[in-house]
Amino acid sequence: MTTEVDVLVIGAGAAGIAAARAVRAAGRSVVVLEARGRVGGRVVTDHRLGVPFDLGAAWLHNAGDNPLVPLADQLGARLVDSDALRQERTLVGNRPATEAERAAYDAAWDDFATRTEARAAAGGPDCSVAEAAPRGGPWDATVSAWQGDIIAAAPLDRISLRDFADTALNGGNRLPEQGFGTLLARLAEGLPIRLSAPVTRLSWGGSVAVAEGAFGTLRARAVIATLPTAVLAAEALRFDPPLPPEVMQAAHDLPLGTVAKVGFRGADGLGLPAFTSVDRQIRPGEPLVAMSARPFGRDILACHVGGDAAAALEAEGDAALEAFMRAEVTRRFGAEAARTLRDGTIVTDWLRDPFARGVYSHARVGRASARGILAQPLAGGRLCLAGEACHARLAGTVGGAWWSGEAAARAALAALRQRSEATT
Numbered sequence: 001m002t003t004e005v006d007v008l009v010i011g012a013g014a015a016g017i018a019a020a021r022a023v024r025a026a027g028r029s030v031v032v033l034e035a036r037g038r039v040g041g042r043v044v045t046d047h048r049l050g051v052p053f054d055l056g057a058a059w060l061h062n063a064g065d066n067p068l069v070p071l072a073d074q075l076g077a078r079l080v081d082s083d084a085l086r087q088e089r090t091l092v093g094n095r096p097a098t099e100a101e102r103a104a105y106d107a108a109w110d111d112f113a114t115r116t117e118a119r120a121a122a123g124g125p126d127c128s129v130a131e132a133a134p135r136g137g138p139w140d141a142t143v144s145a146w147q148g149d150i151i152a153a154a155p156l157d158r159i160s161l162r163d164f165a166d167t168a169l170n171g172g173n174r175l176p177e178q179g180f181g182t183l184l185a186r187l188a189e190g191l192p193i194r195l196s197a198p199v200t201r202l203s204w205g206g207s208v209a210v211a212e213g214a215f216g217t218l219r220a221r222a223v224i225a226t227l228p229t230a231v232l233a234a235e236a237l238r239f240d241p242p243l244p245p246e247v248m249q250a251a252h253d254l255p256l257g258t259v260a261k262v263g264f265r266g267a268d269g270l271g272l273p274a275f276t277s278v279d280r281q282i283r284p285g286e287p288l289v290a291m292s293a294r295p296f297g298r299d300i301l302a303c304h305v306g307g308d309a310a311a312a313l314e315a316e317g318d319a320a321l322e323a324f325m326r327a328e329v330t331r332r333f334g335a336e337a338a339r340t341l342r343d344g345t346i347v348t349d350w351l352r353d354p355f356a357r358g359v360y361s362h363a364r365v366g367r368a369s370a371r372g373i374l375a376q377p378l379a380g381g382r383l384c385l386a387g388e389a390c391h392a393r394l395a396g397t398v399g400g401a402w403w404s405g406e407a408a409a410r411a412a413l414a415a416l417r418q419r420s421e422a423t424t
């Protein structure tokens with residue numbers, strides 16, 4: 001391996017891939033050190049069910065303004081407009097919601113948006129999203145569980161309203177036919193990435209940084225570190241000197257929540273059209289399971305649960321998660337339909353993955369400014385942190401991670417230019 005480079009990128013997820021591509025495009029030398037034996041980080045497509053199944057990110061959110069959309073087009077990767085194709089099925093108990101119930105549910109979504117947006121726009125001290133959200137109506141718990149546990153991966157009483165409003169997604173969703181992980185891996189092709197090379201120590205105090213790990217040592221004139229905030233906070237990588245206290249505080253203030261996914265084959269037996277999203281009215285405190293059935297007409301059912309319920313089930317183990325989801329399928333569609341789900345399921349556990357420690361970040365109440373602190377280049381751009389948590393608008397998404405990686409690359413390249421000017 002090259003032992004001295006212009007830029008070292010730590011992590012080959014979306015931010016790291018974007019950063020490495022930008023550094024290489026500027027004609028500078030770059031090496032990416034990746035802890036896992038694969039690229040993609042929290043974006044990975046699994047084929048154990050016989051078809052592409054994304055264990056992490058699946059959708060290109062904010063499609064109208066997402067850097068991955070034009071890149072997918074350039075590669076000829078097919079994206080479908082999942083919003084246009086989505087069929088919605090909402091249950092009350094095990095029967096479909098009536099038209100009146102469905103209208104009340106839609107109104108509860110609108111009411112949530114109106115009240116949280118109005119409270120955020122009013123300014124004043126930050127509060128939790130839960131404080132601004134409507135409650136007490138027959139659909140409010142269901143909408144709050146969607147917005148919190150499923151979309152933000154954490155309960156709304158722990159999430160900053162300001163950050164929630166700043167990072168709200170809109171602008172459509174696209175689904176890559178061959179999987180998001182497949183797409184990201186193609187964007188990493190040809191980059192100098194060293195796999196299974198976790199960095200355990202980074203000395204960044206001098207003019208040349210030194211990364212150490214079982215791979216040996218690597219010297220670099222600038223470093224872009226793309227570790228998830230929960231991994232930074234756990235101090236699995238030792239920075240020498242330590243990261244400034246305000247940066248470590250920002251990592252702690254942007255914890256990762258969790259969403260667990262269980263993928264089943266045998267969804268054809270449920271009698272649902274392709275691209276059906278199935279949910280159910282819940283009572284306050286009850287976990288919400290969001291199901292995506294038969295994407296692209298495939299014989300697949302993906303079941304999602306998020307927040308504290310997901311964390312508790314992940315702690316119990318894969319068998320408990322699978323049993324929980326099978327029970328929910330039985331409750332919704334009956335025991336006979338549930339029996340059509342075959343064995344050989346896929347169960348994810350991002351919380352226990354040492355290189356992720358969760359799914360995506362939210363800001364703690366009162367700490368929306370943490371994203372800006374984390375994104376500030378250090379040592380004049382010779383050390384930049386990047387990743388989804390650093391993006392002010394598309395935090396929590398692959399698009400946000402991508403843009404944050406590109407921004408870090410610009411800062412690192414500027415630092416290198418300054419340095420060459422100073423020495424000439």
Ligand SMILES: Cc1cc2nc3c(=O)[nH]c(=O)nc-3n(C[C@H](O)[C@H](O)[C@H](O)COP(=O)(O)OP(=O)(O)OC[C@H]3O[C@@H](n4cnc5c(N)ncnc54)[C@H](O)[C@@H]3O)c2cc1C
Pocket residue numbers: 010011012013014015016033034035036039040041042043055056057058059060061197198199200226227228231236237259261350355356358359360386387388389395396397398399401
């Ligand atoms: C279940 C789930 C569903 C999601 N759904 C969506 C979705 O539909 N759409 C969307 O846009 N986003 C979604 N996301 C979020 C999205 O996946 C992330 O925001 C994005 O992938 C983060 O990219 P990143 O580069 O910031 O971090 P990561 O992808 O986590 O990359 C960081 C990399 O650093 C590596 N690393 C860690 N420690 C070290 C070390 N010491 N040395 C070297 N390497 C190290 C890791 O292995 C990893 O590869 C989802 C995530 C999950 C988990």
